Structure formats: C-alpha cells, structure tokens
Amino acid sequence: GQQVMQIPQYQHVQEGEDFTTYCNSSTTLSNIQWYKQRPGGHPVFLIQLVKSGEVKKQKRLTFQFGEAKKNSSLHITATQTTDVGTYFCAGNDYKLSFGAGTTVTVRA
C-alpha cells in the first residue's frame, strides 16, 4: 500500500534561518498536500500540488512536487516564531495518507 515518508522528524531552527522538510512516497501520487498543525491545534490545509515539477510559493514558504510525482519538499526562508508547529505532507492516491510530520521549534 501507499506509504509516505517524511524527514526530518524534528527541526530546531534559529530564527531567521531557512530549513527544508522532505516527503517521499512509495507510489506515484495524483497530488500531494501540505498541512500545518500548531501545538494543541488541528491540521490546517496549506496547499496542494498536482502537476509534475510544480512549484508554488506562499510568502516565505516554497512547495515543490517532484518530476516523478513521488516526492515533495517544503522550504521555509527566514524562519519566524510563528512558523512553530508540525508540518505534514499528505499523498493522495485513492486516499490521503499523511507523513509522520516535521515538528519545528524556533530559537529566538
């Protein structure tokens, strides 16, 4: 069955620095979605990527979908304290399967 692996599990970032979280699927995906869950909160939909090689930006966040539609990345530039939380990728085959998430903490 479809498996979505996400690394790293934890990311400790100095405020102002950049970081990237990576997502890999064992199968080709129809699309990939990214979610953010703040501590104590619920997952909130950020974006969906559908096309091979697609790149989308949301302010300081850059999302990429691999050419083979089996991997994706989220790059955050100039990290702020508001970026704290867990970022999940979710691969869509016939169902949405979530990666284990990358939990981000920020050092001021």
Add this chain to the structure above:
Amino acid sequence: DTAVSQTPKYLVTQMGNDKSIKCEQNLGHDTMYWYKQDSKKFLKIMFSYNNKELIINETVPNRFSPKSPDKAHLNLHINSLELGDSAVYFCASSHGSTDGYTFGSGTRLTVV
C-alpha cells in the same frame, strides 16, 4: 462560523465504556473522514464517507462504528473502550477526495 465542529472536545472515560463523538460540517462538502492521531502525532485515516456512503474503512477494530445520517454529519461510536484507544480523533471534510481537507478541532479521548 465553525466550518467543521466536533463534540465533545475532551472525553475522559473508563475502560469498557461506550462513547460517541459527533461531527458536523457546514461547508457543503460531500466527503467526510475520521482520523486518529496518536501520541507521536501520526495521523491515520479510519473511515471515509461520501454522500452518506462508506468508501474507506481501514483496518479498524469492529468496536468502532461510524454513522452518517446525512452528508453534513459523521458520528463515531466506540464500544468497549480500551486504553489503546486514547488519542486525538479528528473529523475532516472535503469537496471530493482530491481537494484539501478541512479538519475539526479534535476530540481528545483519554481512557483510564
């Protein structure tokens, strides 16, 4: 206006009890889901309903029974609760299965 609302927010109960969690969405979505998030934050799908019909039923114990009286509601009933059922349960909805999901705020279930 709350888009996906779950009740209760917290549920503490003893082993062996039966409990229900309710979910309602006012987004006009046709697909609803139950996800379980364990202590390591792993989100695992349990059930999915499209227009009141069950379309995904993952390997979930028979003690868990979802019910969708209409496409705006998806409830989850759990019989004979066990310690391992302790988790946060999230309801979610979407327009079709390929659009972004809107999650409820979650129900933290603690079985003692």
